[in-house]
Amino acid sequence: MRFIALFIILLVFWLLITFSLTLANIVVGAVAALIGALLFGKYFVHNLYKFGQPKRYYWFVIYLGIFIWEVLKANFDVAYRVIHPAMPIKPGIVRVPLEVKSEIARTMLANSITMTPGTITVDIIGDDIFVHWIYVKSDKPEEYAREVSGRFEKYIKKIFE
Amino acid sequence: MTVYIMCFILFLVGLYGVLTRRNMIKIVIGFSIMEFSCFLFLAMIGYIENGLAPILKEEMENPVYVDPLPQAMVLTAIVIGLATTALLLAIAIRIYKKYGTFDIRKVNELKG
């Protein structure tokens, strides 16, 4: 199952990068994708049925919009902190408990947090994620959990779980 | 002509590293820098002002391509450079295992 999915993904990738539909190209691409699927199939992700559920794609598009908006906001926030003469930063590492369970959702969440300016994911240990934050706003765990991961977590839950 | 001289200075920096450093890793880095300067010199010899990369295109009329020959030679030289670097590193790590140091002079004194 995983082999077939990886084969199809690799073939589509091949056709995208070569961008020609001659017979020779497709045959060479199929052979290459077969080799790739045989070598890397056992390391590919599980739970492939999730690819076939259109609801997830819908939430993904919404999530993209939210993500871009958050990145824009954070950009202006960080730029303000850099330009301001007093440099109002209060860096620190906070520990946020995770609600999402599956690994790929956690990866997505960690990458989203890293790509937002001002916050960087340091590590995931157990069920907690450690985030380096340029301005730690409060000391209460619930508040910074909502501030750091809450804004992405509910959408990611709908996409990947 | 300036670029050739700059390239030669880069070579001399690598040579300086090989001659004066005592740490084996630094010596390997010096060798790499010398290699890089040689690649750059060869690639610069084949360059032609306003030339195109040597990949044929049908639609161009009277195209001027840069010289493919130095590029082909540098292509082989880069991989050879990787091979020699790997070999030097293997020898360095082996010496470290035996003597517990990367210092070549100390190794020379310890001997055996």
Add this chain to the structure above:
Amino acid sequence: MNGMTQIVKKVTQLMSGLIFMYGLYIITHGHLTPGGGFAGGAIVAGGFILLILAFGSKVISLRKEETQTSITESAALLIVILLALAGLFLGVHVFFNNYLPQGQVGELISAGVIPIYNIFIGMEVAAALLTIFLALVIYKEEVAS
């Protein structure tokens, strides 16, 4: 050698196949676009190195893998030499002769033996780089134990 965190592992699972595929694209289109056996082989080796670094050395049996890459390397080099020797006996009697029909410039199937050389040189480079890397990893494990 231990693996890295969940994040790196998951991204590696998604990306390593695509990196391998990109290496194959660079190799097979070496006579049309920039690239060729050397670059593509190095990229393919990079995909495997990423896998080993992310998942730690427990994921494969290193000794067996090293033997396999050694054999692949030797076989690929042997095939390159045999292909070159074949030029000595076919067509014009010159070592490294391009004896296959050359076809239309710019097509995927063209340039005679050059794509075949590319494929096997790519195999040789990838296997050689992997052998070097695996030798270092095995050495590290042995020193640590």
Add this chain to the structure above:
Amino acid sequence: METLLSILIGFMIIGALYALHAKDLLSALIAQGIVGYGLVICFLNLRAPDLAIVQIVVETITLVVMVAVVLNSSRKEVKESWNRNKILNIVTSVIIVGFLVYIFAFMIQPLQPFGDHSMRMAQYYTQMGAESTGAANLVTGVLFDFRGYDTLGEATILFTAALGVVTILRSKPKKESAS
């Protein structure tokens, strides 16, 4: 083009000097990365995309291997100490470098100025290369057709290097086969 390249090489020289003087070996390796990746940008500006691709991959793999080696052993730079032979060493080095500079100044005379290649030999490759090899990428055509011996020798060297690394790093002697 010449100014741009000069600035890039200047950065590479600074990176190289830092790499040779860094106290921590890990930062020395990162600084060597400046030189390697700067070389990639130089290649791109010199219209050599093949070289740029190969160099960027090879540099990355070298960096990974070097970091593996350094983390495996010691990160500390050894202490420099003054010893009696140092003056002699410096004199010898100055003589060698002076000799090199003389040879360089002598050998650079017949070269054309930068960017003005005479194309005496290259003309054949660029005009006839595609016809006689059938490859659109002239570098590959030169590499595998006109200069096949080079490629074969290069592959042999890589093979030998891999063999050498495996042999050097085998810490335990191989078990003797039943005899």
